[in-house]
Amino acid sequence: MSADSLPHSMLITADSAELRRSVAAARHAGQLIGCVPTMGALHAGHVSLMQQARAECDFVIATLFVNPTQFGPTEDLQKYPRPFEADRDKCRAAGVDLLFHPDLSSMYPTGFVTFVEVDGLTARWEGAVRPTHFRGVTTVVAKLLNLTQPDKAYFGQKDFQQQAIIRRMSRDLDLPTEIVTCPTVRDPDGLALSSRNAYLSPTERASGLSLHRALCLAREKVRAGETNLDAIRLAMRAEMEQTPGVAVDYATIADPDSLVELSEPQPRMVALVAARVGPTRLIDNLLIP
Ligand code: AMP
Numbered sequence: 247m248s249a250d251s252l253p254h255s256m257l258i259t260a261d262s263a264e265l266r267r268s269v270a271a272a273r274h275a276g277q278l279i280g281c282v283p284t285m286g287a288l289h290a291g292h293v294s295l296m297q298q299a300r301a302e303c304d305f306v307i308a309t310l311f312v313n314p315t316q317f318g319p320t321e322d323l324q325k326y327p328r329p330f331e332a333d334r335d336k337c338r339a340a341g342v343d344l345l346f347h348p349d350l351s352s353m354y355p356t357g358f359v360t361f362v363e364v365d366g367l368t369a370r371w372e373g374a375v376r377p378t379h380f381r382g383v384t385t386v387v388a389k390l391l392n393l394t395q396p397d398k399a400y401f402g403q404k405d406f407q408q409q410a411i412i413r414r415m416s417r418d419l420d421l422p423t424e425i426v427t428c429p430t431v432r433d434p435d436g437l438a439l440s441s442r443n444a445y446l447s448p449t450e451r452a453s454g455l456s457l458h459r460a461l462c463l464a465r466e467k468v469r470a471g472e473t474n475l476d477a478i479r480l481a482m483r484a485e486m487e488q489t490p491g492v493a494v495d496y497a498t499i500a501d502p503d504s505l506v507e508l509s510e511p512q513p514r515m516v517a518l519v520a521a522r523v524g525p526t527r528l529i530d531n532l533l534i535p
Contacts, residue, residue, distance in 0.1 A: 256337060257344045262393055265346050269307070269395050272343075277304035281396035281423075283387060286310045286347075287327040287441035288336045291431040295400040296340035298428050307394050308337045310347040315354070315361075316382030327444060346394065353389065362388045364411045364418070367505055371518060372407050372529065375495055383408055384415050391423050399423045404430040404438050406516060406531040410505055430530075432458070438530045445526045449491070454523045456489035460497055461532035464517040468534050473511050475499050486521050495520040495527070502533065 259265055272279055280303030282295045299306045310333055317323035330347070337345045361381050367373075368380035391399060401409040409427045416425050431439050436458035437451065446454055460482040467478045482497035500507050502516040520529040 254338055254341055256334075256342055258334060258347070259344070260347050260349055260352070262346075262348065262352060265307075265344065265393060268344055269305075272305035273395070278398070279303060279305045279307065279394070279396045281307045281309065281390065281394040281399045282342075283309045283311075283390050283399065283401075285312045285326065285441070286333045287329060287444070288333045289431075289439045289441065291402055291404060291439040293336055293340050294431050295402060295428050296337065296342055298426070299398065299400050300341040302426075303396075303398060305344070306342050307344045307346060307396065308340075308342045309390050309394065310337075310345060311353060311386065311390075313353075313382055313386040314350065315385055316379050318376055318378060321376075322442075322445075327441060346390075348393075353386070361385045362415060362419075364415050367407070367411050367414055370407075370505055371496060371498070371500075372520065375520070375527075380408070380411050384411060387412055388415065388419070388421075391421060396423050398426050400426045400428055402430060403427050403531065403533075404440065405529070406502075406518060407505060410503065436462075438528075440528065442526055442528070446523065450524045450526065453489050453491045454526075454528050456486045456492055457519045457521060457528055457530040460485040460519050461517050461530060464499060465532055465534050468511065468515070475508055475511060482517065482519060486519065491523055493522045495522065499534070 257268060280299035282299050284292050296308055312326050314323055334345060362384040363381045364384055373380050401412060413425045435455060437455055463485050464478050464482050472478055479497055483494050486492050486494045497519045498507050499515050499517050502514050508515060515534045516531055517534055518531045
């Protein structure tokens with residue numbers, strides 16, 4: 247067997263001391279360190295983040311932790327899928343060097359009371375529907391970045407508000423890690439990949455395609471010269487609402503950094519949508535142009 251055909255060796259650990267030792271060794275060897283935080287149930291979207299990290303860094307860490315503080319009391323924490331073996335194999339195949347999968351008690355030991363909160367940006371859109379979600383996200387991401395000490399950390403554009411909030415946290419707290427946002431990976435018919443797509447029946451999945459259609463409609467209208475953003479928002483909403491089984495949470499066009507809804511077109515805009523399809527909540531977005 248040549249060295250090339252040997253399976254990629256990947257350290258798997260739940261132990262933060264072992265993680266820190268490996269990171270220190272990589273740093274000592276002058277390696278550029280990349281980190282991809284995930285909650286597992288990995289799909290091609292997550293894998294694309296790992297591949298980008300693999301292409302840009304010498305030492306790639308993936309973290310796998312279903313973070314309870316970002317789930318609301320009525321959300322799907324207990325039933326969130328946890329296919330550990332399949333996730334491990336996908337990380338290994340993507341060329342990850344170290345898979346960190348801490349347990350709950352090491353991430354949130356008894357007496358844990360410290361949270362990271364980004365004001366303002368977290369109040370709108372997803373934050374309006376999920377009031378404690380982003381403080382859970384920023385807290386766990388801050389912890390994971392402190393544990394893994396990466397040069398670069400990779401997040402998906404799929405969760406547009408999340409990456410905007412993490413960027414702001416990083417800037418405001420002078421974190422040394424560069425935040426990299428990777429493009430959304432979609433099924434060929436346009437549905438953005440999401441671990442939650444597994445909950446969709448075939449009919450619901452078909453209805454879920456209306457989110458992507460609404461985003462494309464917004465982009466087409468801007469390209470065609472439409473300057474009335476309220477009219478575009480109404481058209482986006484109508485595209486989703488006319489689809490059976492879709493309950494729209496929001497359909498908007500906003501500034502990509504502040505996420506404030508725009509009244510006039512500007513060179514960089516983001517179209518954001520969220521809807522419930524049956525019991526499953528889907529989100530998607532598109533940068534315009
Ligand atoms: P999660 O496990 O849902 O917390 O997601 C982990 C990371 O994968 C986040 O940065 C997500 O934005 C990213 N991600 C999720 N879905 C996709 C996708 N379809 N394309 C690209 N990145 C994604």
